[in-house]
Amino acid sequence: MGSFFKPWAFTKGKASEGAASENQKAKREEGDEAYLEEFGVTEQLLDYVKGFTINAFKDYPLQDDEKGQQIDGCASNVSKDLTEWQERHATLVLSKAKEIAQLRYVLCPRHLKERQFWRIYFLLVKTYTSPYEIRALTKAKLRMLEIQNEKSIDKAAIEVEMTDTKLGSDSSITLQCNSEQLADEL
Secondary structure (H helix, E strand, O other), X not given: OHHHOOOOOOOHXXXXXXXXXXXXXXXXXXXXXXXXHXXXXXXXXXXXXXXXXXXXXXXXXXXXXXXXXXXXOEEOOHHHHOOHHHHHXXXXXXXXXXXXXXXXXXXXXXXXXXXXXHHHHHHHOHHHHHHHHHXXXXXXXXXXXXXXXXXXXXXXXXXXXXXXXXXXXXXXXXXXXXXXXXXXXX
C-alpha cells in the first residue's frame, strides 16, 4: 500500500519556481526580440528573405568579382568583407531564416564564393537593414566620443591634482621659511 502513496510532485515552492522560470523565459524572449531588432532581423525582413531564390543570387550582376578584390592588402573573405554588425546580422539571419541557410548551402561554393553570396544578400536587403546599421554606427560613434570625453576629464583631473600637489609642496616650503624667520626674530 505504501508504494501507491507518493508525495505530490507540485508543491507550492515548485509552482512558484515554474512561474519564475516562465517570467525569465518571457524576459529572455523580449530581450531576444530587442537584440534581433538591433541587428535588423525583423519579421518584415524574414518574410522578405523567404522569397529569395537561387536564381536571384546566381543572376545578380556583380562587378569586380573575377579580380579577387583585396582589402587592406589581404585577399578578401567573409570576415574581412563584412563589418562586425553585418557578421552578427548574417549569423542571426542564418539561425532565424532556414531558407537563407539552405540557399547558402546550395550556392556556396559551387556557384558563388561566400563573399559574393553575402555581398548580394546585403545589396538585396539594403532597404530593410540600412536604418538598423546606421543606428548601430551612430551608437558606436557616441560610445567612442563618451570614452574620449571620459579620458579628457580624467586627464584634466590629473592635471588639477598635480597642480594642487605642486602648490601644496610650495606652500609647505613657504611655511618652513616663515617659521625659520620667526624663530630668528625671537
